[in-house]
Amino acid sequence: MTTSKTTDRTAPRRLPLRELILFGALFVAILGVYAVMGPAYSTRMLVEAACYAIIALGLTIQWGYAGQFNAGVMGFVALGGFCAMFFGIPVNEAFWDSQLPGELGRVLLYLVGAVLLVWGATKLDRLGVPKRLRTIIAVVLAVVLYLVVISLLREVTGEIRSQAGFIGGLGLPSWIGWIAGGALAGFIGYYIGHICLGLRSDYLAIATLGIAEIIKAFLKNSDWLTRGTATVSPLPWPTPGPSDLGFVLARAVYLSLTAVVIAGIFFLLHRAYHAPWGRMIRAIRDNEVSSAAMGKDINKRRLEIFVFGCILMGIGGAALTNFNSIFDPQGYLPLNHTFLVLVMVILGGPGNNLGTIFGAVLVYIIWIMSEPLALFLMNIAVYIGEGWFGWEPPSNISSRALQARVFVIGLLISLVLRYAPRGLMPEKVPHHH
Template sequence: MNDTSSRSPRLPLRELLLFAAVAVVVVGVFAVMGGAYATRMLVETACYAILALGLTVQWGYGGQFNAGVMGFVALGGFAATFVSIPVNTAFWASDLPLRLGSVLLAGLAVIALVVAVSRLDRLGVPSWLRTLLAVVVGLVGYLVVISWMRSVAGDIQSRVDFVGGLGLSPLLGWIVGGALAGGMGYFIGRICLGLRSDYLVIATLGIAEIIKAFLKNADWLTRGTATISPLPWPVPEPGDVGFLTARALYLSLTAVMIAVIFFLLHRAYHAPWGRMIRAIRDNETAAAAMGKSITRRHMEIFVFGCILMGIGGAALTSFTGIFDPQGYQPLNHTFLVLVMVILGGPGNNLGTLFGAVLVYIVWIMSGPLALALMQLVTGLGGDWFGWQPGNLDSRALQARVFVIGLLIVTVLRFAPRGLIPEKVARHD
């Protein structure tokens, strides 16, 4: 006779205790740092939570390691900026849009021509000759188009500074950011998802740096190192309703987004599609033997994760109010998100949210706490031994990396599957 009591749902005591502890920490931050500071921290935490959910879809669901989260965050930030900032009337009143459009059409024509040449083998052309012709056509076309592009870009910078934006809603920019990141993910996936997983790591890492370099040097499009600010918010801004109210409204918007994303991911995880994805993750050979399309499912997972990263990057950039290509760093926008997923539990959406909140609070508060501790120690050392150390602010910021590293090592040692690990359903 089966023991039915063993099948009754248990109280999630572990999860309740962990989230209660985080809630106590958040209340402490509110009490010590003030409401405006704590609310800003929570908004940024919510944006990082969206990024972490995107990574847990790729890594936790599909076993795909994405080392280029920063690139998709930057794409989302650029899309939010381009869509929402005011229109540059000087640019559109000149002949520059027509010239720029002509160059872009020429670039598309070169790409189409290269693709056509690469398929000449269907007409009986030897493969070596097809490859040679494709390389020659691509190289010549690139040199011609890039020379035209430099001329147009130089004129844009000298005459109107940069192209400006579209002056539309920031929320539309967030959607475009997700679509742009998803499109880039599709491009990477078409090349790399059919190969071994280590090629995906190399490709995403390289593409992220290429995206950052392009945005940094395309002064005609992004103003490069000159940055673009201020960026409009999708909610009333601090100048209209005050810092605390505006940030609370922004937090409410991001919380609704997280709730919707969490609900959709939860449904997908427990649906047949989710079980199929996890089966592919755990044993590709067995899944392929059952007739599952491995590459297609990998593509779906990777693109969907990139879309979430683009949306999160767009929301984060809009909140900070400035688009600075140099501000996207692998430490902040790739490694930190990876730590959130590892600490919370890959493949567990609730664990990912917990990891995002905990890691970002530790990341933000470890600097002020380290500075206070250093000031206390150096004060005592100055009284007793005559110490006079300098540059404490910089050292306190560096302490954040040490604290995060110590945290992740501790978790990997005592909870290698995360603090809230993935629960694999067992069926008799």
């Protein structure tokens, strides 16, 4: 122990000048937004930025701590949002009073039975069945049972849709939904990570990109569960709503709730980062082979950190959806919920929690403010085009101006990777002498 004490001595503490300047500038920017846009709008922006900060912390431990690139943040955010909706909204009596819950339960039991049967079929070789025959039996059984269960499920869900609309919520306090959102996202993340983490990181990016689109497609098309494109609103807040306190105060209370959540996560992450566990994660990121040689279980640690990241994304997504008070599966977009978070992390400093929170707030301000700015620039362009060249602008100019933000986010990613690959607040790697 004594040797580790002496070698652990880090560089002498100095005034964190860079952090102070950056946060000072951020504070000035926030004050500027308050002065221009008014307190209600600005507080809303801050709450959303705080929710994004939770999501970004999830990505920073995946990408910054462990070097795993998750390109499907949107999917985990949507799962969190779904849980916030499902647990929070009131119970749908029309559904629970009818025969339908029993029918749905019966189909779900069939599903469990089918899964068990197929699982049993894959173990047939223990009974002496040749392996090839076992595989054929298992696949055929899986296909047939799948078709049976899915057609039963289609019947029941169709009934639910026509008789009760959708199955409604559980009517619990919505903070339970936040926790459940984190748990569900972590659960899905476990299976994704289980398959993809052993391979090169490109596969993880491809697979997560796909799973995000699948989750969105599922939530969008399962009208019986989520009302799909009809959207569910309002979602009750865990804090007193605007009708009790007025917009500014209610949003401020919500903001303090998210701030408490962030503070808790930040504290835990800080402890984990400086603990032996955090050192091990960084060692695996920086040199896989040597940490494997040290006897570290690389795949298990990677899976751990991937699941942790997904849990944070689920919680953040639940908080974000809950705040917007509407669950709209179509509102989850790769740009808003994956790439925006990615920019926050790589601009702020991957692996640096403080930097990530800074990046989240800064990028979100830029993102929100770019909307009026893009319209303004577009109007100037139209004015010049019309006045000087007699150009006939297309009618949907405002919706096109918003597309410019896609370009800006892409440009930001490219510029940061090129000129500040470690972000504005780089991860501080302790140097041992």
